[in-house]
Amino acid sequence: MDTFASTNSTSQRELIESVVIRFAGDSGDGMQLTGSQFSDTTALMGNDLSTLPDFPAEIRAPAGTTFGVSGFQVHFAAHDIMTPGDAPDVLVAMNPAALKVNLRDLKPGGLLVVNTGAFTAGNLKKAGYDKNPLDDSSLDGYRLLKIDITKHTLQSVESFGLGNKEAVRAKNMWTLGLMMWMFGRERESTAEWLRGKFAKNPAVADANIAALNAGHVYGETAEMPQGIHAYEVPKAKLQEGHYRNVTGNEATAWGLLAGGKLAGLELMLGSYPITPASTILHYLSNLRAYGITTFQAEDEIAAVCAAIGASYAGALGITTTSGPGLALKTEAIGLAVTTELPLIIVDVQRGGPSTGLPTKTEQSDLLFAIYGRNGDCPLVVLAASTPGDCFTMAIEAVRLATKYMTPVILLTDGFLANSAEPWKIPDISSFEPFPVKQRTDPVGFHPFLRDPQTLARNWAIPGTPGLEHRIGGLEKSYDSGNISYDPDNHHKMVKVRAAKVAGVAEDVPLQAIDQGEDSGDLLVVGWGSTFGAISSAVLGARKAGLKVSHAHIRYMHPMPKNLGEVLRRFKHVLVPEMNNGMLVKILRSDFLIDARGLNKIAGQPFKIAEIEAEIRGLLASS
Amino acid sequence: MTPLDPPNPPLTRKDFTSDQEVRWCPGCGDYAILAAVQRMLPELGVRRENTVFISGIGCSSRFPYYMNTYGFHTIHGRAPAVATGLKLANPQLDVWLITGDGDGLSIGGNHLIHVLRRNLNLQIILFNNRIYGLTKGQYSPTSLLGKRSPSSPMGSVDNPIAPAAFALGCGARFVARGVDTDAKNLINTLKRAHEFQGTGFVEVFQNCPVFNDGAFDHFTAKDVAAQQQLHLEHGKPMRFGDGKGLRLRPGSLDIEVVTVGENEVTEADLLVHDETNRSQAFLLANLDPPTFPVAVGVLFCSDENLVPFEVGTHEQNKQARARGLGDLNALMRKGHTWKVDADHGDEAG
Numbered sequence: 021m022d023t024f025a026s027t028n029s030t031s032q033r034e035l036i037e038s039v040v041i042r043f044a045g046d047s048g049d050g051m052q053l054t055g056s057q058f059s060d061t062t063a064l065m066g067n068d069l070s071t072l073p074d075f076p077a078e079i080r081a082p083a084g085t086t087f088g089v090s091g092f093q094v095h096f097a098a099h100d101i102m103t104p105g106d107a108p109d110v111l112v113a114m115n116p117a118a119l120k121v122n123l124r125d126l127k128p129g130g131l132l133v134v135n136t137g138a139f140t141a142g143n144l145k146k147a148g149y150d151k152n153p154l155d156d157s158s159l160d161g162y163r164l165l166k167i168d169i170t171k172h173t174l175q176s177v178e179s180f181g182l183g184n185k186e187a188v189r190a191k192n193m194w195t196l197g198l199m200m201w202m203f204g205r206e207r208e209s210t211a212e213w214l215r216g217k218f219a220k221n222p223a224v225a226d227a228n229i230a231a232l233n234a235g236h237v238y239g240e241t242a243e244m245p246q247g248i249h250a251y252e253v254p255k256a257k258l259q260e261g262h263y264r265n266v267t268g269n270e271a272t273a274w275g276l277l278a279g280g281k282l283a284g285l286e287l288m289l290g291s292y293p294i295t296p297a298s299t300i301l302h303y304l305s306n307l308r309a310y311g312i313t314t315f316q317a318e319d320e321i322a323a324v325c326a327a328i329g330a331s332y333a334g335a336l337g338i339t340t341t342s343g344p345g346l347a348l349k350t351e352a353i354g355l356a357v358t359t360e361l362p363l364i365i366v367d368v369q370r371g372g373p374s375t376g377l378p379t380k381t382e383q384s385d386l387l388f389a390i391y392g393r394n395g396d397c398p399l400v401v402l403a404a405s406t407p408g409d410c411f412t413m414a415i416e417a418v419r420l421a422t423k424y425m426t427p428v429i430l431l432t433d434g435f436l437a438n439s440a441e442p443w444k445i446p447d448i449s450s451f452e453p454f455p456v457k458q459r460t461d462p463v464g465f466h467p468f469l470r471d472p473q474t475l476a477r478n479w480a481i482p483g484t485p486g487l488e489h490r491i492g493g494l495e496k497s498y499d500s501g502n503i504s505y506d507p508d509n510h511h512k513m514v515k516v517r518a519a520k521v522a523g524v525a526e527d528v529p530l531q532a533i534d535q536g537e538d539s540g541d542l543l544v545v546g547w548g549s550t551f552g553a554i555s556s557a558v559l560g561a562r563k564a565g566l567k568v569s570h571a572h573i574r575y576m577h578p579m580p581k582n583l584g585e586v587l588r589r590f591k592h593v594l595v596p597e598m599n600n601g602m603l604v605k606i607l608r609s610d611f612l613i614d615a616r617g618l619n620k621i622a623g624q625p626f627k628i629a630e631i632e633a634e635i636r637g638l639l640a641s642s
Numbered sequence: 643m644t645p646l647d648p649p650n651p652p653l654t655r656k657d658f659t660s661d662q663e664v665r666w667c668p669g670c671g672d673y674a675i676l677a678a679v680q681r682m683l684p685e686l687g688v689r690r691e692n693t694v695f696i697s698g699i700g701c702s703s704r705f706p707y708y709m710n711t712y713g714f715h716t717i718h719g720r721a722p723a724v725a726t727g728l729k730l731a732n733p734q735l736d737v738w739l740i741t742g743d744g745d746g747l748s749i750g751g752n753h754l755i756h757v758l759r760r761n762l763n764l765q766i767i768l769f770n771n772r773i774y775g776l777t778k779g780q781y782s783p784t785s786l787l788g789k790r791s792p793s794s795p796m797g798s799v800d801n802p803i804a805p806a807a808f809a810l811g812c813g814a815r816f817v818a819r820g821v822d823t824d825a826k827n828l829i830n831t832l833k834r835a836h837e838f839q840g841t842g843f844v845e846v847f848q849n850c851p852v853f854n855d856g857a858f859d860h861f862t863a864k865d866v867a868a869q870q871q872l873h874l875e876h877g878k879p880m881r882f883g884d885g886k887g888l889r890l891r892p893g894s895l896d897i898e899v900v901t902v903g904e905n906e907v908t909e910a911d912l913l914v915h916d917e918t919n920r921s922q923a924f925l926l927a928n929l930d931p932p933t934f935p936v937a938v939g940v941l942f943c944s945d946e947n948l949v950p951f952e953v954g955t956h957e958q959n960k961q962a963r964a965r966g967l968g969d970l971n972a973l974m975r976k977g978h979t980w981k982v983d984a985d986h987g988d989e990a991g
Contacts, residue, residue: 060978209978264979277970288731290723308959309968313730315955318756322723325716325753329696329727332714333735337727355717445974482712482728482735485691490660490707492715493699502662503707 033204033252038097040105041199044122045114047090048080050192055092056440057196057210062096063265063442064209066255069096070552072104072625073438077295077378084146089121098254102406102552104439106627112195114138114169116147123159131248132162133198135191137170163247167238169194176234180227190231197235204252207232259444266443268407268436268549269296272366273303275414276338277310278448282415283422284455287312288330289338290323292345295378296434297368300340320348324365328352331361332491334458334481336422340366343385344375346392346429353427354393357517359491360468360477362421362428366414369433369548371623380623381434383548384599389429390577390606396514398521400424401577403431405551408443410436413574415451420524422456425476431576433598435549435625462486468501474527475520522578531580536562536569539589541639545615547573547603550596550626557631566639573603584611594618594638596631646734648687655680657690660710671822671848672701675769676708679738682829683711686836688736695738696725698745701776702769702848705740719750722757722766729762729952736836737764743784744774747803751783758812760951761840765832768805768843771850772857779853791853805845806927806941810920815944816842817923819937821862822849827873827939834940840950847936861936870931874939879912882935887912897925899934917943 041058045051052073059071072093081088095105110131113119115138126132136154144152153159154166173191174184182190193214200207211229218225239250280287289312291301305314313335317323320341327337341349346367356363369385371377389401400420404413410432417428459465459478467489468477480487489501497504498512533543534551535558546554551572558570571586573579587593587607593615595604604617618634620626658680666672683693693711697703699718706713712735716724725739739757746754746768757766773791774780780793781800788797809817816838820828828846835842847858861870869883880888881902889911891898900907916922923942929935949957 064978064980066980066982258982260982260984262975262979262981264974264977274970274974281970286731288727290727307968307973308962309965310970310973311967313955313959315726315730317723317726318752321720322726322753322756325720325723326727326730328716329714329724329729330731331727332724333728333731335731337731351717352720359714445979448971481732482694483691483732485689488690488711490662490709490713490715492706492713493717494715 033250036251036253037099038095038101039110039203039251039253040093040095040108041110041112041203042091042093042108042122042125043112043195044089044091044118045192046083046117047076047078047088048083049090049114050189051090051092051114054192054196055094057213058199058205059094059096059440060265061200061205061207061209062094063263065205066258067096067098067253068101068256068258068442069094069265069440070101070104071095071440072435074624075379084115084117084143086117086121086147089118091118091122096253098256100256102555103625103628106629112199114191114195116143116149116153119153120147120149126162128161130162131165132159133165133167133195135169135195136166137168163245165245165248167198172234172238173231176231177227180223180230182224182227186224187227190228193228193231194235197232198239200232201236201239202250204250207236258442261444263442263444265440266407266411267438267440268404268410268432269299269368269438270303271407271410271443272404272414272430272432273300273307275411276304276364276418277307277312278411278451279415279418280311280336281448282451282453283336283418284453285422286335287338288327288335289314289340290317290326290330291315291340292317292320292323294320294342294345296370296437297340297342297345297366299437300366300368320345321352324349324352324363327363328356328361331356331363332359332482334479334483336362336364336418338364338366340368342368342370342378343372343388346385346388350393353399354395354397355493356427357393357397357399358493358495360425360517362425362479364417364421365427365429367429367431368437369431377623379434381549381625382598382621382623383431383433383550384602384621385431386547386576386599386602387605389431396518398518399426399577400428400521400524401431402428403548403574403576404436405548405572405574407436407439407441409551409574411446419454420527423454423476423527424474424520424524425479426521431548433549439549458484459487460484466499466501467491468496468498470516475516475523525575525578525581528575528580531571531573531583531586533586534570534572535559537567538569538586540567540569541590541642542566542568542592542594542635543587543590544568544570544594544596544631544635545573545587545603545607546570546596547576550598553626553628553631554596556628557635560628560632561635564636566635568635568639579610587611587613587615592616592638592642594634596620596626596634598626646689646692649689652687653684653690655684658683658710660708662707664708665704666701667852669851670701671771671850672705672769674822674825675767675828675846675848676705678825678828679832680709681825682832685829686833692734693736693738694728695740696721696728697740698742698750699776700742700745700774701850702740702742703745719745719748720753721745722750722753725764726757726760726762726951729764730955733763733952733956739764739766741766741768743768743770743772743782743805747783747805747808754808755812758809758814758841758843761813761815761948762952763840763950765835765842766844767832768845769848770805770845771848771854772802773850773854775850775853804927807924809843809845810924810927810942814843814942815840815946815948816940817927817942818842818844818940820844820846821858821871821938822846823862824938831939834943838943840944840948861931870935872926872929872935872937874915874917874926874937874941876915876917876940876943879909879914881912888934889913895925897929897934917941918945920944
């Protein structure tokens with residue numbers, strides 16, 4: 021578009037390899053939106069990126085307070101990156117509370133953009149400042165860019181006849197415009213998005229676009245303080261292909277649909293709204309054309325029970341939840357284990373215990389997912405390691421659940437759920453289909469007849485003549501499927517259910533070394549969303565000459581059959597986890613090795629430096 | 643739902659009887675209900691393979707094991723949720739939900755609320771014996787005040803719930819009652835529930851001879867049944883016993899018992915049963931002996947035609963799939979996407 025033609029003039033731009041920006045403001049300031057628009061544009065411009073949205077559990081916490089601060093961090097680069105960045109190079113603080121909460125993370129000498137218009141006596145007091153930090157020397161260690169963004173925004177939208185409240189609300193677009201100038205981003209895709217979002221109210225769309233442009237013009241024309249200017253981050257080298265940004269929850273939703281297609285099954289999602297899993301329910305409710313029925317149940321228990329009912333009827337039942345919801349579902353999951361019905365449970369982990377930290381990330385449901393049911397109650401547990409990997413692992417969940425007639429828990433977490441990364445869009449036709457065959461032959465039938473290879477029982481569904489049968493939570497006879505209280509039979513059935521799930525290990529990829537040699541001084545073993553931070557930390561340590569490797573586990577139960585062997589080839593094993601030590605406990609008990617934990621339970625992902633420091637410390641002291 | 647052709651040759655009671663030994667206590671009311679259902683199904687002309695019995699936990703919930711149909715003995719209180727998923731996955735199935743006063747109204751009360759208000763097209767038979775049987779005799783949510791039991795040795799102070807009134811309060815559109823030993827009327831009532839397009843809720847007064855024997859004798863025993871039961875028939879005056887009937891007490895919304903021919907009361911004064919009237923059904927659901935008879939038969943059958951939940955859901959699915967199943971590859975390539983070509987890769991490298 022002509023109007024945006026000057027955006028990419030690079031004549032005076034300083035070339036940089038990567039940058040981390042954090043947008044921070046009130047939860048009503050539209051920071052998530054600003055950040056995601058910046059990220060979308062950045063992806064379109066060919067950079068690699070990773071994002072970290074961080075918002076409070078309250079929808080609109082009281083304005084101006086520190087607990088109402090919402091942040092969105094985006095890391096983008098001219099090279100391959102895997103984390104949202106340890107510390108921001110640029111902090112945009114829309115009010116004093118945002119400054120107060122986020123300043124400690126800003127790199128020394130980092131660029132600090134503040135909206136002076138929000139630094140009123142009232143806001144300063146709410147944020148806990150005795151005096152205005154913009155007026156003293158407390159920010160001397162940073163490059164400070166003070167702009168009355170509120171005033172500039174109001175001027176830029178004056179002609180559109182908006183009320184004051186609506187006019188002020190456009191300040192996030194003004195700020196976005198300024199940052200787009202600073203980092204040479206195109207504005208057109210945001211303008212297009214605004215036109216779509218406010219299609220019914222074009223004046224609001226136009227006003228926001230005007231604010232966006234005004235912020236950009238301000239950057240171009242205003243005289244900037246010493247040391248503040250425009251930058252260029254060249255395109256990253258990405259593998260050839262068709263890309264988009266994807267979050268973990270989007271990728272999970274699409275992966276489930278892809279799995280259903282590959283299995284040739286209709287899907288039925290039973291779900292109850294819970295943070296941070298709800299968006300999977302939202303996405304899938306919009307995608308009923310793609311072979312899924314969605315049901316918002318009255319509670320978590322009903323959600324999983326409806327999924328079980330659907331699987332009994334011959335569809336594939338799915339339920340999506342987070343920790344407290346998984347707790348409520350445990351009895352029903354046990355029913356699916358003992359009736360040997362396929363079922364997918366997606367647990368988007370969040371800070372616990374109890375209600376815990378609903379909007380923050382954690383990996384503390386691992387032991388619960390593997391062991392947390394009454395009785396000997398084995399099932400398959402998988403974990404996705406990146407937003408894009410949620411797609412692949414959701415397909416794996418469908419494949420294993422239907423092939424082995426077993427519930428599968430897919431673990432993701434709040435970070436994966438909301439974080440976006442450029443994703444090479446897969447071609448569904450490149451996946452091997454795994455069509456499901458339901459039983460129709462009445463000859464020799466009983467409901468717990470097993471496939472000799474997989475030990476999976478045959479799936480006979482209501483509506484099939486001649487296969488009428490009863491199943492339930494009571495123990496079943498191995499030989500007939502009828503109720504049995506026979507002691508030896510129970511022993512046998514517990515063993516056979518365990519053997520069936522253990523046998524899945526024969527059907528999953530061997531554990532690979534993701535980076536480094538297959539033996540050495542130290543193996544860093546991770547699972548889930550820590551992939552990026554561990555990978556980057558190991559890369560750093562290896563550049564410094566340390567004999568470190570990285571292995572990331574995606575099949576949590578059963579684990580790949582060569583895992584013990586892989587672990588034993590290293591002198592030390594370090595297990596960074598966002599919990600109080602869960603995978604490390606399993607590795608120690610299953611493989612009798614002296615694995616050590618590195619635990620961060622802060623509701624925030626690991627920083628690369630935290631893991632790298634531990635690697636160096638461990639190798640220095642050994 | 644397109645009705646399937648009835649089986650040919652027609653099935654018999656025996657065809658619906660499974661090979662499993664029935665394990666209820668001798669004399670349990672559950673036997674009579676099982677027999678009534680096994681007698682009724684052939685008369686409905688339904689197919690075994692299309693019929694599913696789903697239950698929760700408790701004595702009554704063993705029911706599916708004895709039916710030679712599809713059956714799922716689920717977990718305590720959750721049968722309505724399992725049945726909801728089953729109907730959503732396959733609305734063609736003919737689903738009977740078996741529950742009890744503890745399973746349906748205590749641990750599973752929440753699910754019962756929602757299955758009733760959603761009006762799924764299925765039948766619910768709630769066996770009400772006013773006691774926990776399988777856990778050995780504790781009081782239940784329908785046990786009367788003062789009930790002595792292992793967990794209420796001084797008598798229950800737990801105010802009971804009236805299942806039919808509960809169902810009406812949940813927005814149920816078909817609410818009926820029957821007595822375990824009155825097979826003829828029970829079968830007719832169950833048939834009406836089956837015919838209803840939506841959730842057919844039937845409370846059955848069921849005697850537990852071991853832990854709560856005779857709980858309903860005061861209106862079900864042969865010598866008092868006629869005096870103490872009001873058999874409801876749509877469009878017929880509410881008469882029972884020897885010339886007795888019900889009328890609205892003039893100037894109020896209360897029901898009173900009157901005798902035709904006494905105090906100038908005539909047949910014309912009696913209430914006429916209108917099964918489409920929810921308010922009247924509420925009054926009937928709350929009548930208790932000794933002052934009143936117990937109303938049995940169809941208390942309420944809505945004529946409002948609310949689309950059953952699974953039917954509405956599938957209509958939406960159909961709408962969403964009007965142009966065929968979506969192409970997932972195309973979906974993932976919609977919106978903001980970009981292409982990286984091999985040249986660029988080389989260049990940037």
